[in-house]
Amino acid sequence: MKQPAIGFLGSGNMAESLIRGLQETTVCLPEKITTSDINEIRLAYMAEKYGVQTTLHNRELAQKCQVLVLAVKPQQADAVMAEIRAVLDPEKNILISLVAGLTTAGLEKAGGLPLKVVRVMPNTPARLRAGTTAFCLGQYAGEAETLLTHMLFEPVGIVVRVEEALMNAVTALSGSGPAYVFHLCEMMIKAGRQMGLSSREAEVLSVQTILGAARMLNETGRPAAALRAEVTSPGGTTEAALDYLAASDYQEIFIAALHAARDRGQDLTLSKPEE
Ligand SMILES: NC(=O)c1ccc[n+]([C@@H]2O[C@H](COP(=O)([O-])OP(=O)(O)OC[C@H]3O[C@@H](n4cnc5c(N)ncnc54)[C@H](OP(=O)(O)O)[C@@H]3O)[C@@H](O)[C@H]2O)c1
Numbered sequence: 001m002k003q004p005a006i007g008f009l010g011s012g013n014m015a016e017s018l019i020r021g022l023q024e025t026t027v028c029l030p031e032k033i034t035t036s037d038i039n040e041i042r043l044a045y046m047a048e049k050y051g052v053q054t055t056l057h058n059r060e061l062a063q064k065c066q067v068l069v070l071a072v073k074p075q076q077a078d079a080v081m082a083e084i085r086a087v088l089d090p091e092k093n094i095l096i097s098l099v100a101g102l103t104t105a106g107l108e109k110a111g112g113l114p115l116k117v118v119r120v121m122p123n124t125p126a127r128l129r130a131g132t133t134a135f136c137l138g139q140y141a142g143e144a145e146t147l148l149t150h151m152l153f154e155p156v157g158i159v160v161r162v163e164e165a166l167m168n169a170v171t172a173l174s175g176s177g178p179a180y181v182f183h184l185c186e187m188m189i190k191a192g193r194q195m196g197l198s199s200r201e202a203e204v205l206s207v208q209t210i211l212g213a214a215r216m217l218n219e220t221g222r223p224a225a226a227l228r229a230e231v232t233s234p235g236g237t238t239e240a241a242l243d244y245l246a247a248s249d250y251q252e253i254f255i256a257a258l259h260a261a262r263d264r265g266q267d268l269t270l271s272k273p274e275e
Pocket of ligand 1: 009010012015038058071072073074076099100121122175
């Protein structure tokens, strides 16, 4: 695919992760990337660290770049869309939005055109190029936009296409997912300390255990239940812990927590009318 000019509207954490991924995998040359922001210091950092072009003016960026990545916070998105609306060209521009809760129909309306829109949900491990990105297409986007999304997001991890109706479920699972694992880690460290380990020992043991378990899941390709059964000897220590958990409602509570995250996403989506 010919390298399009890519513009990032907002130069925060996620824009930086993506730009780093594109550069480390040499998918995109720095001169093909422009970023905008309201913060001059942030732009100077991006120019210095990644050699990208920068601008304080979103409209200028939208005129210059074919692919526009909307990478501002949800509460900033309306203002940015209003700013660039007049210069958007449906023949030229593709809008890729990272903004949680904004639907493709809402983005198409905000663009004021039959704009090609892709709605994307990445997650924070993208910073280490170990991310999970799900995306769905707007009504005017097609195969070329699918290929483009893979090109932009595969440098920072895996990419999965889903129906838009599932985007809030994806947000609950992989978008918020790192936080659940961090929380598990916090609890393991706390338990380790309570049982007499130093903070450092509890931390090292917990972190490496989570890393090793994740690698086993990924690299053996075996189901989580099978791997769990393998370390659970009858009458053993693991079984004692798992029996204790099974005697509580923790499974139902954990699953209900993810439903709560999905429902919150739906509330946020509904609170953003599509006009
Ligand atoms: N980080 C993640 O893991 C993650 C995961 C999934 C989805 N997302 C989505 O990705 C989007 C960006 O997240 P982020 O974590 O990268 O946010 P962030 O670090 O806050 O980046 C947003 C950047 O945009 C700047 N900005 C604010 N108003 C602007 C405007 N009018 N024009 C241009 N730039 C403006 C902000 O400046 P100030 O800081 O000065 O306001 C900030 O530098 C969000 O919508 C979020 O929902 C993020």
